Amino acid sequence: MQETECDVLVVGAGPSGCSAARAAASAGARTLLIEKKKEIGVPVQCAEAIGEYLIPYLPYRIPEKQLVWKINGMLFWADGLSVERTGGIWAGYAIDRVNFDTWLASGAVSAGAELKLATELIDLTLEDDNTVTQALVRTHGGAVLEITPRVVIAADGVHSRVLAELGFIEVENNCVEVLSYELMNLELYKPMLEQLYLGDFSPGAYGYIFPLARNRANVGVGSLFATRKLESCYEEFLELSVVKRQLKQAETVREKSGWAPIQYLSDRWQYGNIILTGDAANQNFKPFVEGVLPGIICGDIAGQTAAEAVFGTATLEVYPSRIADKLGSFFSESDTFLEVLYGLSTSSSATRHLLRLGISAGIFSPDALESLADLDYESIKNRLSTGF
Ligand SMILES: Cc1cc2nc3c(=O)[nH]c(=O)nc-3n(C[C@H](O)[C@H](O)[C@H](O)COP(=O)(O)OP(=O)(O)OC[C@H]3O[C@@H](n4cnc5c(N)ncnc54)[C@H](O)[C@@H]3O)c2cc1C
The missing domain is CATH 3.50.50.60 (FAD/NAD(P)-binding domain)
Known part of the structure; x- marks a missing residue:
């Protein structure tokens, strides 16, 4: 030897x-x-998405050519409601x-x-x-x-x-699967925004479209729960009308699924x-x-x-x-985010989807959740629209 x-x-x-x-x-x-x-x-x-907010913490500079697509922000979607966040922690890049x-x-x-x-x-x-x-x-x-x-x-x-x-x-049990596919020939709604979906298609899970170019993106679903079977979530996600519209000519380039802690x-x-x-x-x-x-x-x-x-x-x-x-x-x-989202994901309701959206999009702070829990759907929707 x-x-x-x-x-x-x-x-x-x-x-x-x-x-x-x-x-x-x-x-x-x-x-x-x-x-x-x-x-x-x-x-x-x-x-293949990285957040711009972490770049100042890096020990060295990432060469420009590694940043293949600029992301200006994120579009959060739940139960027919969408919230757009741009700049700051929402901006980033796609990498290869x-x-x-x-x-x-x-x-x-x-x-x-x-x-x-x-x-x-x-x-x-x-x-x-x-x-x-x-x-x-x-x-x-x-x-x-x-x-x-x-x-x-x-x-x-x-x-x-x-x-x-x-x-x-x-x-x-401490790891989750993320199903991910690179798709091309997309008609992306806003190619400079990452799209994140929370809703009935996926209790405890989320769907995403992360652009890599004007008409290409990584599209997938992930879950907060280890045991969740994601294949059916992915199919349901693709059936959402807002997703379907963007993917109607889509072709799969390759699978990029994997596991994460x-x-x-x-x-x-x-x-x-x-x-x-x-x-x-x-x-x-x-x-x-x-x-x-x-x-x-x-x-x-x-x-x-x-x-x-x-x-x-x-x-x-x-x-x-x-x-x-x-x-x-x-x-x-x-860790706090995860705990709060676990709590909200144990059952599925339109109100909970909106709360998840509010937390994920940084509109509601985890501390405010208790006071929001008693509100009805319309009141939460109003607060999401006004940002309070
Ligand atoms: C589908 C999916 C989507 C994701 N999307 C994003 C995203 O958009 N943005 C983001 O920031 N993060 C994302 N992540 C998470 C990100 O990919 C990981 O956090 C990151 O790759 C971790 O880097 P790492 O170096 O710790 O581990 P890895 O990248 O997993 O590297 C570990 C390496 O160790 C090697 N290895 C394993 N065992 C051995 C062994 N016994 N001997 C020698 N080598 C070994 C493996 O082959 C591998 O190359 C995603 C994860 C998944 C699964």
């Missing part, structure tokens, strides 16, 4: 892993980034995840990380305090390589092997010499599992912290508080 050593072993070359590897290598740590797929970013399992993740991976390599594709983590040897002493990976062609890392960064996504090795094996998959973000980042750490914003830019930001902190631990200038224990310092307010807002 071949053997090798490294300072930082990063498992998974998605946004969080590439970012972690770039930061660790930039800080001078001998960094190995392994990715089980043969090609970065393929297949795409994402709706294959190109985007490839750009992130080349950033890690340019910083000095070694990238091994078609290389899958298959086993970790752990001491009682969860310190990894050895990692076994299967390389392209089937050979097994034994790695001795000083720090392991788990950036291996929602079906994390590292989490499984730590004993978190029943994580499915909706609840924490583990009780901590650091165990022994392991730190978790990205989806493996549930570092996405709910309810719409926005994880690409949070993954880059958290991955960068993971990589920096890992390198500092290697050089003895910090301990890995500081990692969670560093994340909290940077994105803590977003994560706690996201």
